[in-house]
Amino acid sequence: MSGRANISAQGNRLLVLACGAIAKELVQLKSMLGVEFDLQCLPAGYHNTPQNIVPDMKAILDARGDEYDRILIGYGDCGTGGGLDRLLETYPKATRLPGAHCYAFFAGLPEFDAMMQEELGSFFLTDYLALHFETLIWKGMGLDRYPDLLGMYFANYKRVVYLAQTDDAAITAKAKAAADKLGLDFERRDTGYGLLYDDLKTFIESAKGEPAHV
Amino acid sequence: MSDQDEDIILKDLDDNELVAQMQDDLYDGMIPEVTEGTQILLDRGWDANMVLNDALVEGMRIVGEDFRDGILFVPEVLQSANAMKGGMGLLRPILANSSVNSSVGTFVIGTVKGDIHDIGKNLVGMMLEGAGFEVVDLGINTDVDQFLHAIDEHDPAILGMSALLTTTMPYMGVVIEELDKRDMLKDLPVMVGGAPLNQEFADAINAHTYGRDAAMSSELAKAIVGKNR
Ligand code: B12
Numbered sequence: 362m363s364g365r366a367n368i369s370a371q372g373n374r375l376l377v378l379a380c381g382a383i384a385k386e387l388v389q390l391k392s393m394l395g396v397e398f399d400l401q402c403l404p405a406g407y408h409n410t411p412q413n414i415v416p417d418m419k420a421i422l423d424a425r426g427d428e429y430d431r432i433l434i435g436y437g438d439c440g441t442g443g444g445l446d447r448l449l450e451t452y453p454k455a456t457r458l459p460g461a462h463c464y465a466f467f468a469g470l471p472e473f474d475a476m477m478q479e480e481l482g483s484f485f486l487t488d489y490l491a492l493h494f495e496t497l498i499w500k501g502m503g504l505d506r507y508p509d510l511l512g513m514y515f516a517n518y519k520r521v522v523y524l525a526q527t528d529d530a531a532i533t534a535k536a537k538a539a540a541d542k543l544g545l546d547f548e549r550r551d552t553g554y555g556l557l558y559d560d561l562k563t564f565i566e567s568a569k570g571e572p573a574h575v
Numbered sequence: 576m577s578d579q580d581e582d583i584i585l586k587d588l589d590d591n592e593l594v595a596q597m598q599d600d601l602y603d604g605m606i607p608e609v610t611e612g613t614q615i616l617l618d619r620g621w622d623a624n625m626v627l628n629d630a631l632v633e634g635m636r637i638v639g640e641d642f643r644d645g646i647l648f649v650p651e652v653l654q655s656a657n658a659m660k661g662g663m664g665l666l667r668p669i670l671a672n673s674s675v676n677s678s679v680g681t682f683v684i685g686t687v688k689g690d691i692h693d694i695g696k697n698l699v700g701m702m703l704e705g706a707g708f709e710v711v712d713l714g715i716n717t718d719v720d721q722f723l724h725a726i727d728e729h730d731p732a733i734l735g736m737s738a739l740l741t742t743t744m745p746y747m748g749v750v751i752e753e754l755d756k757r758d759m760l761k762d763l764p765v766m767v768g769g770a771p772l773n774q775e776f777a778d779a780i781n782a783h784t785y786g787r788d789a790a791m792s793s794e795l796a797k798a799i800v801g802k803n804r
Contacts, residue, residue: 409648409649410645411770411771412770438741438771440739440740440741440770440771441741441771442741442744442770442771442772442773442776443741443771443776461740461741461742477689481689481691481716482691502649502650503648503649503650503651503653503654504650506650507604507650507653507654509657510650510653510654513653513694514694517691517693517715518691
């Protein structure tokens with residue numbers, strides 16, 4: 362992306378700076394809500410190396426922050442150990458999605474806690490993770506090279522819970538196949554976009570009330 | 576590693592070469608080779624402790640460093656850990672039976688309530704065992720009562736807690752507070768660790784020591800009990 366920021370219908374310049382794992386959902390929501398914002402994503406692979414999130418986020422905020430009136434950070438804490446929130450304290454224009462990770466903000470916070478209460482040995486998939494299970498989880502955890510490690514990773518797990526953003530038989534089949542491959546039970550929960558929808562809407566609407574900087 | 580390694584006959588190497596080769600094999604997660612090397616050194620009359628420290632623990636320290644620096648990733652570390660376990664399997668019974676090798680102290684360790692990540696904890700446990708601790712592993716999802724019960728039962732020199740989730744990190748503070756209430760903290764140093772933690776967090780919850788990685792943690796634990804084996 363280069364040049365000037367896109368201006369929303371309200372005249373505000375909005376940026377959503379998010380994890381690549383929710384890029385597709387954000388694009389979908391953008392057209393569903395009929396709103397305008399710029400979207401920039403960090404690599405989804407940072408899920409496995411969360412130490413990269415804060416420095417990269419800082420670099421983008423420093424480089425592009427001035428172009429925008431408000432910035433929504435499309436991340437949970439995501440294993441930064443509070444580091445992301447500490448960073449954002451110094452960028453008052455930026456707000457973060459609620460919760461520890463995307464499973465929580467797709468499911469809803471109390472709903473997520475309830476699922477963990479019900480079965481702590483739950484491994485969660487989203488649409489994105491179901492589609493990219495092979496690359497992010499199977500290969501990411503080295504199970505393609507060392508299948509013997511499966512037990513060391515998943516011995517404490519009982520079930521895969523697929524948190525479905527969309528009603529798509531093909532993705533559900535992929536999620537089910539992932540559960541089979543891990544040797545775990547399978548459950549599907551319709552979550553839709555959960556708090557991602559609510560918060561994006563709030564973000565856009567709250568920006569409306571503010572004077573536009575054109 | 577490269578194909579030519581397959582041709583190396585471990586028995587033909589002198590002691591120094593063999594130890595270096597074992598460290599390489601450990602790095603590459605070659606379980607049978609590391610086990611074989613351990614046996615050869617023992618057959619040559621090496622003290623079990625020396626085999627453990629010079630070949631296995633030192634090899635694993637290098638692995639840990641490269642993991643920290645982003646050169647190795649979780650699966651490689653796990654493979655190396657499995658190779659180390661292979662060697663430890665041969666050494667453990669010898670160490671247990673020898674009088675000079677009495678434990679430097681008991682270390683009770685567990686992943687805290689609500690968390691079932693255990694790779695880091697297991698690795699720390701293994702390195703602590705390598706450092707001469709008797710390790711009591713409470714497993715995953717450990718609540719304050721289970722910690723208290725284990726402290727009662729095993730009278731550990733150190734208590735260790737692991738957490739990998741932002742949502743479970745605070746529980747370490749809950750356990751420490753409970754220990755404090757019972758006036759147990761002055762006699763029981765608490766070590767904490769896990770990828771999302773840092774020194775600031777450890778200080779904030781009043782932990783005695785923060786362990787960044789397995790090798791560092793075992794050094795710190797030895798320093799706490801003031802014993803090196
Ligand atoms: C491997 C992994 C898994 C494995 C766990 C296998 C297992 N048996 O433990 C699997 C794939 C199963 C998994 C599952 C989940 N995971 Co996970 N996982 C990771 C990952 C990639 C690496 C953790 C790891 O094992 N590292 C290797 C070890 C060697 O390092 P370590 O744990 O840091 O330990 C070292 C030090 O910290 C220290 N140490 C550790 N403990 C202790 C204790 C003491 C006393 C001391 C002194 C030192 C010490 O020494 C260790 C050795 O050097 C991290 C991301 C990351 N890079 O941290 C995410 C991560 C921790 N997971 C995460 C999440 C969200 C989950 C899931 C919810 C995902 C899902 N799809 O469902 C589930 C958990 C569900 C549940 N029911 O709880 C998030 C947590 C986010 C957050 N806000 O907290 C992370 C940060 C990924 C991310 N970026 O979002 N995970």
